[in-house]
Amino acid sequence: MAKSEVISHTSGRITYKELKQIIKLGLVQGNLIPSFAGAWLAIVMSHHAFLASIPQIIIMMLGSTLVMGGACALNNYYDQDIDQVMPSKQNRPTVNDRISNRQLLLLSFGMMIVGEILLFMINMPAGVIGLTGIVGYVSFYSIWSKRHTTWNTVIGSFPGAVPPLIGWVAINGELSLMAWALFLVVFCWQPIHFYALAIKRKDEYAMAQVPMLPSVKGFKRTRLGMFLWLVLLLPLPFLMHELGSVFIVLASLLNIGWILLGLTSFKTSTNQTKWATKMFIYSLNYLVLFFALVVVISLIKMI
Helix, strand or coil: CCHHHHHHHHCCCCCHHHHHHHCCHHHHHHHHHHHHHHHHHHHHHHCCCHHHHHHHHHHHHHHHHHHHHHHHHHHHHHCHHHHCCCHHHCCCCCCCCCCCHHHHHHHHHHHHHHHHHHHHHHCHHHHHHHHHHHHHHHHHHHHHHHHHCCCHHHHHHHHHCCHHHHHHHHHHCCCCHHHHHHHHHHHHHHHHHHHHHHHHCHHHHHHCCCCCHHHHHCHHHHHHHHHHHHHHHCCHHHHCHHHCHHHHHHHHHHHHHHHHHHHHHHCCCCCHHHHHHHHHHHHHHHHHHHHHHHHHHHHHHHC
């Protein structure tokens, strides 16, 4: 049966669970953490009134959610041929004919357009940075690098790191060293996070002929890349010295703990998949704890 025939029976009945898969809600929610932290830190550093900034924060969070969700939905549209090959993607509505291409494109562009309108309502920089993130993620990552180079994860980290910049400029209107420090933290975090996931799925990526680093270069080369990014994370808390020595110490301990976990991969008895799973879980906790530190420490300083 042709796909269009199947869609005629299923279109319009997408469940909330399926919608979450289409817009990659887990990924979007993760990116909202640095978005809020960027806005919060801009409020503290620029001495803005928090209550007066609440409307901007709400519009920024909503606009960012729509922009990121729409870009992820467009990624799902473009990646259908890859997803059909990978076993872990078989439940996606784009693979099992639960949504038509027309519906998917309408959803994607509708979300991105409304999201961009909201960001431009705040100010020009927020809208422009949001648009840059869309173009970078869709064009340079999804359409080009993901299918053509092992540098795809690094290239995709550029648009993936713009959420704290959007949060910052939504309040401040212009970027500063602190905003770029937040950007660099998210940028350096992403290769470690996604390489760990790619190690777990290296056979699937090889099957789909996607040149992810573990599938092409192997575990040792991927581990070397992960350590490079772990080392690059080390000096970043010092760029945020305005938050004080307590923040620098705690953030540095987070970084050192991640490096120590990484070093366990050199044990001869190490199971690569289990190690990658631990690194992946640590990465999730790292993002939450790091930006929670940013918010809490800056709140204490404000008080």
